[in-house]
Amino acid sequence: MEIVVKNLMKEFKNIIILNDVNLKFLDGNIYGLHGRNGSGKSVFLKLLCGLYLPTSGTILYDNKIYNFKNDFPPFVGALIERPSFFADMSGYDNLKLLASIKKVADDNQILEAMKVVNLLDQKDKIFNKYSLGMKQKLGIAQAIMENQKVIILDEPFNGIEDISVKKIKKYLLKLKEQGKIVILSSHIIDDLNEICDKIYYFDNGYVVEK
Amino acid sequence: MKKVFRKNLLVIIFLLLGFVVAGQIFFINNKNITSEIKIIEKTKKYCINNIENITQDEAKQSCEKIMNNDYVIQSQNFYVKFASSYLDVIGYFNIVASLIIFIVSIYKVVNVFKDRVVISVLEREKYSHFIRKLIFKMYRYCWFWVAIMLLIFGVCMINSTFDSETLINSGMSWKKSLMDNVPMFIFLYLLNILIFTIFYLNIALIAIRKQHNYFLAVIKSFLIIIGIEIFLEIVVQSIFFGKILGNYDAGLVFNIMNLFSFNVDEYSHGLVSLFSFNCICLLISYLVMYMAYHNKEKLIIDCEKNN
Numbered sequence: 001m002e003i004v005v006k007n008l009m010k011e012f013k014n015i016i017i018l019n020d021v022n023l024k025f026l027d028g029n030i031y032g033l034h035g036r037n038g039s040g041k042s043v044f045l046k047l048l049c050g051l052y053l054p055t056s057g058t059i060l061y062d063n064k065i066y067n068f069k070n071d072f073p074p075f076v077g078a079l080i081e082r083p084s085f086f087a088d089m090s091g092y093d094n095l096k097l098l099a100s101i102k103k104v105a106d107d108n109q110i111l112e113a114m115k116v117v118n119l120l121d122q123k124d125k126i127f128n129k130y131s132l133g134m135k136q137k138l139g140i141a142q143a144i145m146e147n148q149k150v151i152i153l154d155e156p157f158n159g160i161e162d163i164s165v166k167k168i169k170k171y172l173l174k175l176k177e178q179g180k181i182v183i184l185s186s187h188i189i190d191d192l193n194e195i196c197d198k199i200y201y202f203d204n205g206y207v208v209e210k
Numbered sequence: 211m212k213k214v215f216r217k218n219l220l221v222i223i224f225l226l227l228g229f230v231v232a233g234q235i236f237f238i239n240n241k242n243i244t245s246e247i248k249i250i251e252k253t254k255k256y257c258i259n260n261i262e263n264i265t266q267d268e269a270k271q272s273c274e275k276i277m278n279n280d281y282v283i284q285s286q287n288f289y290v291k292f293a294s295s296y297l298d299v300i301g302y303f304n305i306v307a308s309l310i311i312f313i314v315s316i317y318k319v320v321n322v323f324k325d326r327v328v329i330s331v332l333e334r335e336k337y338s339h340f341i342r343k344l345i346f347k348m349y350r351y352c353w354f355w356v357a358i359m360l361l362i363f364g365v366c367m368i369n370s371t372f373d374s375e376t377l378i379n380s381g382m383s384w385k386k387s388l389m390d391n392v393p394m395f396i397f398l399y400l401l402n403i404l405i406f407t408i409f410y411l412n413i414a415l416i417a418i419r420k421q422h423n424y425f426l427a428v429i430k431s432f433l434i435i436i437g438i439e440i441f442l443e444i445v446v447q448s449i450f451f452g453k454i455l456g457n458y459d460a461g462l463v464f465n466i467m468n469l470f471s472f473n474v475d476e477y478s479h480g481l482v483s484l485f486s487f488n489c490i491c492l493l494i495s496y497l498v499m500y501m502a503y504h505n506k507e508k509l510i511i512d513c514e515k516n517n
Contacts (some may be wrong), residue, residue, distance in 0.1 A: 052507050069337060078333050081514070084326035101334040142330060166487050 001027050001062060001075070001149045001181055003048070006111060008057035009210040010043055017043045019205035021057070025150075025181050033185035033191030034210065035202030041185040042081055045154050048183070049078045061150075062088070070085060071111025074102075079146035079156060085127045091138045092123035098142055105146045113145035114138075116171050118164045133159040144175075151175060157191055169195050221351055228358035231303075235295045236365045242285040244296060250281060272410060275306040282371070289374065289389055291366040296373045300362065300470045303487040307469040308435045312428045316414050319348050324422040326513045342376045345499075348415050352407050352457040355469065356400050364397055384474055388481070398481065399472050405488045406469050410435065412495035419509070422516055439467045 003025040010018040013102065017040045026033055033041045046052040048059060050072035058065055064074040065077070081109040097106040105113075115122045117137035122130070130138065138157050143151055157165045172182050173195055186192050192199050199210040213220065257264075257273035264270045275281055279342075284290050322328050322344065331340055374389040389396050410431075417431040442464040451461030462473065463483045474481050505508065 046510075050465075051329065051510050072332060072334075074334075076333065082326070082327065084329045086321060086325050086327055088321075098330055098334065101331060135212060 002060075003077060003181065004060040004063075005048075006158065008044075008047065008058070008059065010047060011050065011055045013193065015060050016205050018047075021207045023200060023207060025183060027181060028176055028179045029180040029194050029197045030184070032066070032196035032199035033183065033202060034043075034187065034189055034192055034199050037187060039202040041202050042154050042167045042203060044194075044207075045080055045152050045183070048152060049073070049076055049080060051080065054080055058126060061179040063076055073150070073151040075185065076152060077143040077146055077150070078152040078154075079136075079143040080152070083142070085135075085138060087128035088126060088192040090124045091119060091127055091130065091141075093150060094127055095142055097144060102146060103110075109147065110141075110145050117141050117142065131159070133161060133164075134150045134185075136160055137164065144171070148180075150181045150183070153182070156204050157188070157198045165191075168177075217318075220317065222479070224310055224314055224354070225357070228361060231299055232360070232361045232365045235291075235299055235362055237507065238294065238298055239285070239291045239368075242291075243283060246283050246285045246294065250276060250283070253515055262286070268481050269440050282373075286369065286371050286390065288366055288370040288372050291370060292363070295362060295366060296470060300359075300507065304468050304470055307430070308413075308467070309432045311354060311407060311410050312352070312414050312431045315348055315351050315411060315416060316427050316431065317328050317424055319344060319415075319426050320418045320422055324424070324516055326516055328513050329510060332506065332510065339480060341503055345415065349408065352404065352411060355403050355407055359400060359403060359470070360396075384472070386479070388474060394403065402484065402488060403469060405485075405492055409466070409488065409492050409495050412492070412499055416495070416498055416502050420512065422513070436464065439465070442466065466491060 003023075004027075005023040007015065008018055008021040019209045021044065031046055032157060033044065035041050043052065047054055050066055056065065057064075061075075086097070089097070092114065095110045095113070096107070099110055111123070114123050117140050119141060122134060125134075125140070129136070136156065140153060140156050143153060156168065158170070169191075172184070175182055176197075177204050184196075185194070189199075200207050201210045254276050255275075257277050261270070261273055261277070264273060283295075328340070329377070362513050372392050373387055384395065388398070414427070416432045417434060418427045421427045421430050444462045447458065447461035451464075452458040464487060471482075474484055
């Protein structure tokens, strides 16, 4: 799997968020995206997931464009910004509902994902009763449960206790060994330095390798 | 079972109300029949005592018929029962028919936007598939008013006659040729309701595109219906057809809130006008829905603003 970003540009209401971004992501690597708040990291990740469309430029997954019209790359598991789940359903039921769309994750994989993020004992709690950290963990669980080739995590460690952060980082390193592409963003550079092979820095719409 | 009951609580409550309404109609129909029988008995006694004094031919003929038990209880006729049900009970639901549909249908659908679940879904599914599922989810109670009216038709059919020939000055608002075919009448009546219900649900989908709060979405949907109705009555009926074309009656078909009236007699619009209007409304609503939902990115951005 190879993700190639070519001359990517994104603007909203005449404000350029990303300008001429050229990046490459390869198998078996963990990539970090760093920059201050509002630097365009989340927008870039949404473009990678197909949630937003580029103003110009392309994103190629193994030489195939997915982010065109209303398609989406089918081998991406993502947590973008705040986790999005039904407030009146339990954590487990929410994951089961999402898993029923693609039908690639069974009950064991869902439970395994919740175990990785230390959320198994809270699986039957209603989502709107979760703390911020628990919501974030559930968001990570839904990104990893389907065993996708590309894992995209936007500020994944927000609100999560150290012991769980360590466990999740260990898991991400395991995914790297399995040959997956992991892309995570954070405004805390230490989190990225610990596990990332490459870090890209976002500033004023431009991206440079750190 | 408990889960199914909880998930569909609102529609179950309104269906139970439908049963109550059907029960009320049953008692009203029986009361009308009993009243008519009493009147006939009174008239019979009067005729027996006063037949020699009656000079008018028509009145004398009526008396002779009653005395020979050669009369038909009008209230026992299916169409009379149904018309009476409309005037006494069902007609009052015209104004809230769309509101009830909004209340039962919008809840589960709007949460997809309100809780921003659409973002998690669109990471896994094509946008066109998501929209198709959204529409079918909104349509899942489109049978609601059809079911209620089917129940009411059933109640009106109990111990009824179906002969349209014997209706005397009934003031029925339906063409005789249509009344002669009861299954066709019921089918077309229910089809009209179904088409308008789907139109209402399309309006709801348009309203929830921007309004992700359940209560506000219900109110907004209802206000849109009222707004369209006001436009049709004032601009189309009164001004265009009434004042400009001088034919107010021709404009009566332009009505989206008379869900249960089904006006297809010789004096008002016919079946073709009625179904042409409701199909055009449906088509326009699909067009507006397409304009509201065709941009995936804009939908995501609007949902991201929710807390």
